[in-house]
Structure formats: C-alpha cells, structure tokens
C-alpha cells in the first residue's frame with residue numbers, strides 16, 4: 001500500500017520522521033549562505049540604484065519645470081488613484097494622520113485640492129456648519145462627489161466647486177455667526193496638495209485669502225472663538241541630506257509619472273507664504289509634514305484687501321516666470337532633438353562608409 005504523504009500543516013509541527021536530508025555538498029554550500037546571498041542582493045540593488053539614480057542623466061523631457069500644471073495627469077488617473085495609494089498610505093500611517101487632522105475641522109470648512117476625497121470619511125459633521133470641496137480636476141472631483149454621497153447621504157451642507165484654489169471662491173453658504181457675518185472659511189484643509197500645484201507658496205497665500213479674517217479679529221477682541229486656520233498634511237524634503245539627494249535625483253521622473261514633486265521644502269514654502277506657522281510636526285524621516293497655519297499675526301495689522309492685492313501681483317509674476325520656464329524648456333528639448341537627429345544621421349553615414357569599404361571589389 002502506498003504511504004500517504006504528510007499534510008503541509010502537520011509536517012510544520014511534527015518532528016520529521018524521515019531521514020535528515022544530507023548536509024549540502026561543499027560546492028552547493030555557498031549558494032545557501034545567507035550572508036553571501038544578502039551581500040550579492042545588496043550589491044545588485046546598489047548597482048541598479050546607481051544606474052537609475054546616479055549614472056542615468058535625466059533627459060530634458062523628464063525635467064519639466066517645477067511649475068508644470070499636472071491637471072491632465074490627474075484627470076487621466078482619477079479612476080485608479082485611490083487603488084494606487086490606499087495600501088501605501090495605510091502602511092505608512094498616513095490614513096491615521098488624515099483622520100487626526102480632519103477631525104479638527106470646524107465651522108465653515110473648505111477642503112482645497114480635495115482630489116478623490118480621501119479625507120471625507122473623517123469629518124466630524126456635528127462640528128461642521130458647511131463643507132466645500134474644491135479641486136481643479138473634473139475627474140478627481142467627480143470621484144470625491146460620488147464618495148461623499150455614498151458616505152454621508154444625509155448631509156445637506158456640502159458643495160463641490162470645480163476650479164483652482166488660486167481663484168476667488170463663493171462664501172460659505174451657512175455660517176454659525178448670527179447675524180450672518182460670514183466673510184470666509186473657519187478651517188481650510190489641504191492634504192498632499194503642495195507637491196502638485198504650481199507656485200505652492202502662492203497656493204497657501206490664496207488659501208489664506210479664503211479664510212475668515214473677521215473671525216481672527218473676533219478672537220483678538222477677547223472672544224473665545226478659535227481663529228481661522230489652515231491645516232495641512234503634506235510630503236516633501238527630509239531631515240537627511242542622503243534622502244534629499246535621492247528625492248532630487250528622482251523627482252522629475254516621479255513628477256512626470258504621478259504629477260507630484262516629492263522634493264519640495266514644505267517648511268520653506270510655508271515661511272515664504274507670509275502666513276503664521278503655528279506648528280510643524282514631521283514624520284517618516286522628516287518627509288511627512290503636518291502644519292497648522294494662521295493669518296499673519298492672526299489678521300492684526302495686515303488688511304485683507306492688501307493681502308489679496310499682493311497675492312494677485314505675485315500671481316502675475318509667477319505666471320510670467322512659468323511661461324518663460326516653459327519656453328526655455330521647449331527650446332532645450334528642441335535642441336536636444338536636433339542633436340539626436342544629427343547623431344543618428346552621422347551614425348547612418350558611418351555605417352554606409354564601413355559597408356562600402358568592406359564590399360568585395362568588383363561586386
């Protein structure tokens with residue numbers, strides 16, 4: 001009778017009854033040496049990274065200016081965006097950070113650059129008078145809309161705005177002040193947004209223009225309201241120069257594929273915006289940033305109209321710079337293409353010459 005093979009589960013726990021397998025021969029031994037295997041794999045990975053990151057010079061096509069507009073990329077990837085990032089965000093604890101940030105939202109809330117609405121499940125609706133979800137990508141916003149309606153079918157005070165955060169926004173529809181003196185939003189949330197917008201400091205300045213400046217003044221007058229705030233969860237440069245080096249080397253290719261510049265200095269962007277940086281926390285070797293921003297000196301001394309006017313002027317300068325950078329980038333690409341064609345023609349000519357020389361005489 002044939003002996004029954006042991007089941008996989010049982011063999012895991014029982015002592016093997018069969019004869020111990022013979023020791024590996026001297027010739028086979030090295031391939032099972034874990035240290036050697038690790039060293040070889042390490043060298044291989046190192047070599048690939050060296051080729052990919054250090055040796056490989058990115059082409060001009062990869063080096064689009066940092067202010068490239070990535071809306072087309074987001075329109076194209078909206079349908080699979082969540083699937084692409086869900087697992088990674090969960091593993092890295094980003095999902096928890098989202099929850100913690102968004103639960104602080106109160107009053108009239110704007111989520112700018114909302115994307116596919118990855119934060120919408122975390123809002124504490126009893127603290128929220130109204131919610132405005134805004135993005136400049138139609139397809140991303142459509143996903144956010146469908147998600148919100150599924151998650152919060154009862155909630156009536158949510159509206160969706162297709163457009164850029166740089167542009168003026170309608171005021172929130174439902175204010176908690178009585179008589180209604182709503183002049184802007186109490187909380188503005190933006191997550192993973194500074195990596196994908198041109199002029200990130202100006203983006204923050206524009207958000208500040210949408211805040212309730214009057215609310216800040218109420219607090220200054222001794223009121224107990226929390227002044228209007230911008231709450232950010234972002235990713236960017238690390239504490240460590242070796243990691244920044246890797247981020248810099250790969251930034252252009254990553255941006256081309258995902259529409260996101262992962263090597264931006266979020267702290268500097270916040271400082272350059274002119275807003276008050278109330279708190280900054282960093283995780284993941286410093287690459288994940290959680291920031292709380294307020295109006296400059298909480299609105300004291302700076303007039304909203306002046307702020308908006310300065311922001312508008314800076315926008316004009318940025319637009320001119322972006323246009324110029326694009327002209328230069330296109331010119332660089334044209335020259336590179338010309339040089340490549342010349343090189344190909346020369347190579348074809350050389351090949352022809354070699355064939356002529358090698359051709360047997362008289363044929």
Ligand SMILES: C[S@@+](CC[C@H](N)C(=O)[O-])C[C@H]1O[C@@H](n2cnc3c(N)ncnc32)[C@H](O)[C@@H]1O
Nearest residue numbers: 113114115118135136137140164165191192197
């Ligand atoms: C990387 S996604 C992040 C989306 C979302 N906030 C999240 O946390 O998953 C960046 C989003 O910002 C949007 N965006 C970029 N610049 C914008 C701007 N100036 N105004 C509005 N949306 C913008 C893009 O369309 C895209 O949906």
